[in-house]
């Protein structure tokens with residue numbers, strides 16, 4: 001600093017001498033000195049401004065780096081969400097585990113329910129699969145999800161329309177049942193004065209779904225009337241009747257506008273509350289290959305699928321005139337006293353053909369399962385033979401065939 005002052009002083013002395021040599025008057029010399037001082041002052045200020053500009057430039061580029069880093073982090077986060085969604089769509093449990101591990105959602109029923117509710121790029125089948133699982137967390141999520149649908153603003157029909165269109169119902173009757181039970185509880189909690197308890201709502205919800213099918217499925221020939229719908233629901237509210245105006249409103253609403261329920265094909269409706277369902281290993285008829293199939297026993301018919309969630313049947317065995325017998329610890333057979341089994345199945349090209357079996361040999365996972373299947377089949381056959389008249393049986397077989405035709409020969 002001392003040097004700089006000396007240099008400045010020296011340069012001033014040199015300038016003063018030069019001014020004298022130029023024969024400037026005292027007054028002119030003073031003016032010139034003033035101009036020079038001002039110029040120096042200005043150049044100092046310019047210098048300072050340059051330093052400030054450089055500082056600002058540095059700050060700006062530091063900010064730019066932070067922004068780029070933020071963008072990078074945001075892109076990484078988006079990538080993780082995408083991976084989480086893909087994992088969820090492939091296997092829901094793995095997707096949730098990944099999202100929790102990555103810190104994207106908390107492992108709480110609230111957070112998972114919100115994820116399922118808000119995320120619109122999830123596969124509806126996977127959501128249904130997750131909601132149908134019989135684990136504490138999944139059930140809690142199901143309850144919270146019902147709550148997120150704000151059912152207090154909706155009639156039961158509208159609530160069903162909204163809730164059942166937000167995911168694909170799983171194929172198993174027990175899972176559908178669990179979902180419907182929690183839907184009914186959630187609806188009653190949101191509308192506490194409508195029904196005397198949530199069982200009423202649950203039964204009515206099923207009745208509405210059935211009505212929807214009966215009114216809009218072309219294979220149902222005898223369409224229900226308002227009177228039959230009201231009479232069908234008599235005593236439904238803990239022994240009392242629901243207001244006919246309410247049932248009329250529901251009936252008219254469904255009649256005006258069908259609602260499509262993803263996952264609920266004709267088959268799923270048939271399989272509400274099956275008498276029994278589960279995996280069995282079935283031996284082929286002509287060729288004795290063994291395949292694990294998902295069997296459902298309902299109304300004296302044994303149906304089988306490749307997977308519980310399949311919406312297409314692989315085959316069906318009407319149990320009229322058939323009997324069941326134990327073969328070994330975990331194996332049983334269905335056979336005909338007269339040796340003729342009438343059954344339908346899909347061949348390798350997907351065409352519906354008659355079955356070739358003299359006997360259906362079925363293997364269970366455990367002895368207990370085998371005992372239970374034998375008991376359930378015997379009960380189903382007995383119930384049918386007591387209650388069905390011959391005419392009704394014939395009618396039922398005809399209906400089954402029509403249903404079969406409808407399933408396989410009506411474009412969906």
Ligand code: 4IP
Pocket residue numbers: 282283284285286287288289290291293314315345346355356357
């Ligand atoms: C088939 O063997 C399967 O076991 C079929 O079962 C069976 O039909 C066939 O019986 C049998 O040949 P491949 O898989 O080796 O072709 P599924 O239909 O469950 O796949 P059933 O009548 O048991 O359903 P036949 O009788 O068609 O030979």
